[in-house]
Amino acid sequence: MSGPNTEYDPVEVTPLQAEEVEAARDAALAAIAGASDLEALKQVRLDHAGDRSPLALANREIGALPPQARKEAGQRVGQARGAVNKALAARTEVLEAEHEERMLIEETVDVTLPTDRVPTGGRHPLTTGAELIADIFVSMGWEIAEGPLIEAEWLNFDALNLGPDHPARTMQDTFWTEPAENHVVLRTQTSPVQARTMLTRKPPIYVACPGRVFRTDEYDATHSPMFHQVEGLVVDEGISMAHLKGTLDHFAARMFGEGIDTRFRPSYFPFTEPSAEVDLRCFVCRGVDSDACRTCRGEGWIEWGGCGVVNPRVLVACGVDPETYTGFAFGMGIDRSLMFRHGITDLRSFFEGDVRFTPAFGTEL
Amino acid sequence: MKAPVSWIREYVDLPAEVTTEALTDKLTLLGLKLEAIESPGAAITGPLVVGRVLTQDKEPQKNGKTINWCTVDVGDANGTGEPQGIVCGAHNFGPGDLVCVVLPGGVLPGGFAISARKTYGHVSAGMICSAAELGLPEDAFGGAGGIIVLPADTALQPGSDVRPLLGLDEEIIEFEVNPDRAYGLSLRGIARDAALGFSAPFSDPCDRVLPAADDAGHPxxxxxxxxxxxxxxxxxxxxxxxxxxxxxxxxxxxxxxxxxxxxxxxxxxxxxxxxxxxxxxxxxxxxxxxxxxxxxxxxxxxxxxxxxxxxxxxxxxxxxxxxxxxxxxxxxxxxxxxxxxxxxxxxxxxxxxxxxxxxxxxxxxxxxxxxxxxxxxxxxxxxxxxxxxxxxxxxxxxxxxxxxxxxxxxxSVPAPSAITIAADLPQRVAGLPIDTATAVAALEGVGCTVTLVAEVGEDGVPTNRLVAVPPTWRPDVTDPFDLVEEVLRVVGYDQVPSVLPREAAGRGLTRSQRLRRRVGRTLAGAGLSEVVCFPFVGQAAFDKLGLEADDPRRSTVRLANPLSNEEPEYTTTLLPNLLGTAARNVARGAAGAAVFETATVAIPREGAGPAPIYPTHTRPTEAEVEQLFAALPAQPLHLGVVLAGERERAGWWGEGRAADWADAIAVARRLATELGVDLEVVASVRQPWHPGRCAALRVGGRTLGHAGELHPRVVKAFDLPARAAALELDLDALMAAAPERAVPPTLSTYPVAKEDVALVVAEDVPAAQVEAALREGAGELLESIRLFDVYRSEQLGSDRKSLAFALRLRAGDRTLTDDEVKGARDGAVALAAERCGATQR
CATH class of the missing domain: 3.50.40.10 (Phenylalanyl-trna Synthetase, Chain B, domain 3)
Known part of the structure; x- marks a missing residue:
């Protein structure tokens, strides 16, 4: 900001000519209007509104005028400069908008290009399936119990009322570790976790035990020497078969959909008495017009697992007083449940480790 | 157990309208589970009748065969009563024999439709059947592969349906009989349950007038x-x-x-x-x-x-x-x-x-x-x-x-022991109202002799007890709860109501369970696919890994009865089967496989004794329980990772990239960060890794695992893409090292001072060592440090490298002065010089 020119020559003062000021203003406005881009407008700004522009120079002259002329000249130049600045601002806005619009168009990309630089990973459905099951039970206030895969024979069999000569032992073909006299097996069921739980904590017991089990089955589309089960165990006062039914109905509805329930058929398991097979209402046909249903093969029901009231002999072997407590237990295959839940026809899909299999489950499980 | 329906009905007088399906439904609900219903005659439709051969003319043919031109009396079954003319190629029958004739319009198994047709110069109107043609065993009815000749004394007349005689109208029920239901392995037992189910009269085949025992029989x-x-x-x-x-x-x-x-x-x-x-x-x-x-x-x-x-x-x-x-x-x-x-x-x-x-x-x-x-x-x-x-x-x-x-x-027949139960036990265990009369009736229905004993307990409360003597054919019924099951199966399992037990006050997932989920999500998020492998291996797998003869990983839990003699051991390391899985993916055409598995391995315990077998009439003592647990091998949870082939894809963005040693170590570091564990990466030599590209993963001075590039021989042995990398660590130990409570930093809003230093060190000085020295030397003003460049040149010499680090310095309570920044930087460089022989470039 330059100060007023005090070194004017009072004699040679010429009042700023209105025509000159207006000409300078018009020239500026024309140049502004003619600037076609922001670059050109920058030059126009320098030429017509910069420090050395005619109007700026004229403005500087005002101080040299005799006082009586200053007011008029000041008004004239001020108005002209105001009009120029206003025009500059307006033109800048227009050109910036144009520029932005053009830039956005120029920067357009093909958003359909692939973006799969790092291949997708995924967790195994047997893991997420077991977690889904765990969450269902944890939300009921249960806990998730676990045990080792290589297990003591006594825990896998004897404690569960499967004595050495029990015919039921022949139903489960067991992997024995060497030497067999050491009585250590690969667990054939998740049930030893029941025994472990009762041996290591006091009732009330509400636990689910998802886990891996082994049997000497040849490996084919429906059999595997290794598969997965989930076991449930409740030991509390006043527990009945009705609580078992209620729990399994709840489990079925959470895992397979609202309205899916279960039915019981008499069966035999050494560790439960009474024992039942539990069937799941087919979640595809829901038992209505089942004949064409491929999931339940026309049955309306799907065999799901085994269950029953904990045999008091098991309670005794594990140190629970059968006079005070009753319990229920159930077990079902996780692999099998997922097979019919997802229409998987070959059990081996779970164990091949093919990286195309896992991502298909996404976040559904 | 297979049982023809007609045989079952011999001992139980079921109403005629009870269908086989209704019968099997009822028996299934009683515990004799339907496996399948076979109807051998179901595939035969239309007229299949008894015929008497009237004439049989042998006619030699040009093709060397001799056919029989027969007339057969089929009664009125053909609608005319006239003899039926039939051509037959078999010879094991003659005039006067009774045979099975399928007439035109009939269909035999396999959809074989019979019609009158011209053959060998005759119109053959039907077929004289062999056992095989009817879907029967070849030797059934003395057929020996030929035409069935019915016994001469057959009561059936020509023209009558022959199905009942051949058992072709029979339905055969196959039951799955549980080991406790020995009685289900007899028609007697099946019929008894059917009688129970339909409240129908039962005639026991064992109910006979028996001759008295004496001493005159075989000694x-x-x-x-x-x-x-x-x-x-x-x-x-x-x-x-x-x-x-x-x-x-x-x-x-x-x-x-x-x-x-x-x-x-x-x-x-x-x-x-x-x-x-x-x-x-x-x-x-x-x-x-x-x-x-x-x-x-x-x-x-x-x-x-x-x-x-x-x-x-x-x-x-x-x-x-x-x-x-x-x-x-x-x-x-x-x-x-x-x-x-x-x-x-x-x-x-x-x-x-x-x-x-x-x-x-x-x-x-x-x-x-x-x-x-x-x-x-x-x-x-x-x-x-x-x-x-x-x-x-x-x-x-x-x-x-x-x-x-x-x-x-x-x-003499051992008398079954009486079992006493509280009369309301069935009701309490079933969770379903079952009055005493119903319980008694059910038990009597299954053959028990029941006595009701009314007592008044010490507290003056009357209690009814049931004393039941099971029948001799139910050796499985020995316990009070066995009686409950008997009552319940008669009342009906379908009557059990659905009631949720009380809300339990659970403590949620355990820390280990939560962290395992976290680990899985982290790895999946890093682009790895989880796989599930069998834990079975053989020594050949360890050979392929290049393990020394005395490597402890060769010492395994062995199976006494493996499925395969090639893989008789329970693995000590996840790598062999995980490497096989990666290779299988590549063999199936995948450009790369990034896979992980979390599973327990088995480490035999030195001097572990046998796992005792305890009696079950009482709980083992604490010491005995401990002894059981101690007999088992250690079974730590391991994490295995294999990164083979393409790790980043090529695309419009540029080149792709194959996995290498750094990817494996990156996985370990990412996991440690996720778990909040301070992980130390140290150069190490261990099979199956490349000796120059293997890191020990250490936490608190303890090695928890290894990561890096696989040894080229291992890569070759498993048929993997070059430079394939792997990681295996003890996940239990890593999770145990995770802090119970995280302590977040106090966030300073004062300006950060950024200082870069480039240090020249000998080629064999690990970057981590230089970084550690800088970190310590910089002192508490150091907010973070990061290696951003490794530079080598002729000028530096072949045995030197330059490491460039970016230091960020900041205080929590003030803006740092230039002197403070310089002091920290100089301190860092000085310590790096002292510890690692580093000089500023």
Whole structure:
């Protein structure tokens, strides 16, 4: 900001000519209007509104005028400069908008290009399936119990009322570790976790035990020497078969959909008495017009697992007083449940480790 | 167990309108589960009738064959009553024979439609059938592969439906019989449950008028009364060994899945199916002296009916005569006294055996017989006499024999023990209102004798007790809860209501369970796919990993009965099967495989003793429980990762990138960060990794695992893409190192001071060591440090490298002065110089 020119020559003062000021203003406005881009407008700004522009120079002259002329000249130049600045601002806005619009168009990309630089990973459905099951039970206030895969024979069999000569032992073909006299097996069921739980904590017991089990089955589309089960165990006062039914109905509805329930058929398991097979209402046909249903093969029901009231002999072997407590237990295959839940026809899909299999489950499980 | 419906109905008077489906539904609800319904005749439709061959003209043909041009009387079945002209190529029949004729309009198994057609110069209007053409076993009805010729005494007239005679109208139910329901292995037992289910009258085949026992029968000495509580012996003489098994019996045996052999054998099998009581028949002339039931002596030998010479154990129960053992009691008879085509005198044995002994002998000698199956589950001890009598009856009736006087009965039927329950126990256990009358009726329905005892307890409260004596055919009913199950299966399992138990006050997932989920999500988020492998390996897998002979990982838990002799061990490392999985993916055309697995491995425990077998009538002590746990191998949870081939894809953005050592270590670091664990990465040498590209992963000075590039030989052995990398660590240990509570930094809003330093060090100085020195030297003002460049040049020399680090310095309470920043930087550089010989570039 330059100060007023005090070194004017009072004699040679010429009042700023209105025509000159207006000409300078018009020239500026024309140049502004003619600037076609922001670059050109920058030059126009320098030429017509910069420090050395005619109007700026004229403005500087005002101080040299005799006082009586200053007011008029000041008004004239001020108005002209105001009009120029206003025009500059307006033109800048227009050109910036144009520029932005053009830039956005120029920067357009093909958003359909692939973006799969790092291949997708995924967790195994047997893991997420077991977690889904765990969450269902944890939300009921249960806990998730676990045990080792290589297990003591006594825990896998004897404690569960499967004595050495029990015919039921022949139903489960067991992997024995060497030497067999050491009585250590690969667990054939998740049930030893029941025994472990009762041996290591006091009732009330509400636990689910998802886990891996082994049997000497040849490996084919429906059999595997290794598969997965989930076991449930409740030991509390006043527990009945009705609580078992209620729990399994709840489990079925959470895992397979609202309205899916279960039915019981008499069966035999050494560790439960009474024992039942539990069937799941087919979640595809829901038992209505089942004949064409491929999931339940026309049955309306799907065999799901085994269950029953904990045999008091098991309670005794594990140190629970059968006079005070009753319990229920159930077990079902996780692999099998997922097979019919997802229409998987070959059990081996779970164990091949093919990286195309896992991502298909996404976040559904 | 397979049972023809008509046979079941012989003992239970079911209303005619009860369909097979209704029957199986009911039996399934009672615990005899339907496996399948077979209807052998279902594939045959249209007229299938009895025909009498009237004429048979043999006509040689140009092709060398001779055909028979027959006329056959089919009664009115053809609508005309005229003889039916049929061409037949078989020759095992003649005029006058009764045969099976399918008339035009009929369809045979396989969709084979029959119509009148011109052939060999005649119009053949139908077909004379062989067994195979009707879907029957080839040798059924003496067919021997040819036309079925019906017995001359067949009651059916020409033109009548032949299906009932052939058993083709039969439906056969296959039941899955649980091990506790031995009674389900008999028609008697199945019919009894059917009677129970439909409240229909039951006629027990064992309900017979029996001859009194005396001393005139074949002498029997039972030396082991516990092993053989009841032994019944009967004899018949004058048996005609040429007598044939009647068709009805043969077809029932066949339907039940047993092969007809000879009349005498078939009768014993038939009665076993009928009553559930296994019977053995001896050729009485070959038996020398008294039958003696005893345990075998060690080394005694016996050749059983299957031709196998067996060496007996002192636990085997045998039947011996003066010559030594002649049968493996209750399991299989012996060769020397076997009934043959010349047997005319039959000694019938019907005995009850102690189930456990049967089970052990069957297991020891690997014999699975129909008799053994029933004896080891426990047949009805009270059925011995009736079954023997029934066999005698049939041998007389069908084989022309005469029952000899003399009925040997040794021992007596053990009385089942009474079981007492509170009358409301069924109701309490079922969670369903079941009044006492209903419970009593149900128990009586299944054959129990029930007494109701009303008592007043010490507290003055009246309590009803039920004292139930189970029937002899239910050896499985021994416990109070067994009675509950019996009541419930009669009341109906479908009556149990659905009630949720009370809300439990659980503590949620354990820390380990939560962290495992976190680990899985982290790895999946890093682009890895989780896989599930079997834990079985063989030493060859360790060879492929290049493990030294004394590598501890070679010491495994071995399986006594592996599925494959190639993989008889439980693995100590996840890598072999994980590498195989990665290779399989590549072989299937994947450009790369980034896979991980979390699973337990088994590390044998030095000096672990056997896992004891404790009694089960009481809880083992704490010390005993500990002993059980201590007998098991250590089973830590491991994480295995294999990164093979393409890690980043090529694309419009540029080149792709194959996985290498750094990717494996990056996974470990990412995991450690996720878990909040301070992970130290240290150069290491360990198979199966590349000795120059392997890192030990250390936490708190302890090595938890290794990561890096695989040894080129391992890459080759597993057929993996070059530079494949892997990681394996003890996940249990890593998770245990995660802090219980995270302590977040205090966030300073004062300006950050950024300082870069480039340090020249010898090639073999690890970057981590330089970084550690800088970190320590910079002191507490250091907010973070990051290596951003490694530079090598001729100028530096081949054994030197330049490492460039970016330091960020900041204080929590003030803006740092230039002097402070310089001080920290100088301190860092000075310590790096001192510790690592670093010089500023």
């Amino acid at each position: 029997v000495v039972v030396e082991d009364e516990a092993g053989c509580p009841v032994f019944v012996a009967r004899t018949v003489a004058g048996f005609d060994p040429t007598a044939e098994t009647p068709d009805w019996m043969a077809s029932r045996l066949t339907a039940a899945g047993m092969r007809p052999i000879s009349l005498a054998v078939d009768v014993t099998n038939y009665v076993m199916l009928e009553t559930g009581r296994p019977i053995h028949g001896y050729d009485a002339e070959k038996v020398a002296g008294a039958l003696r039931v005893r345990r075998a002596t060690v080394g005694e030998k016996l050749t059983t009916l299957d031709g196998t010479a067996r060496v007996l154990s002192e636990q085997d129960l045998v039947i011996a005569d003066d010559s030594g053992p002649i049968g493996l009691a209750g399991v299989m008879g012996g060769e020397t006294t076997e009934m043959s085509a010349s047997t005319t005198r039959v000694l019938v044995e019907s005995a009850h055996w102690e189930p456990v002994s049967m089970f052990r002998t069957g297991k020891r000698h690997k014999i699975s017989s129909e008799a053994g199956k029933r004896n080891e589950r426990g047949a009805d001890p009270a059925s011995c006499e009736a079954a023997a009598d029934r066999v005698v009856e049939l041998l007389c009736e069908l084989g022309g024999a005469t029952a000899e006087p003399g009925v040997t009965v040794v021992g």
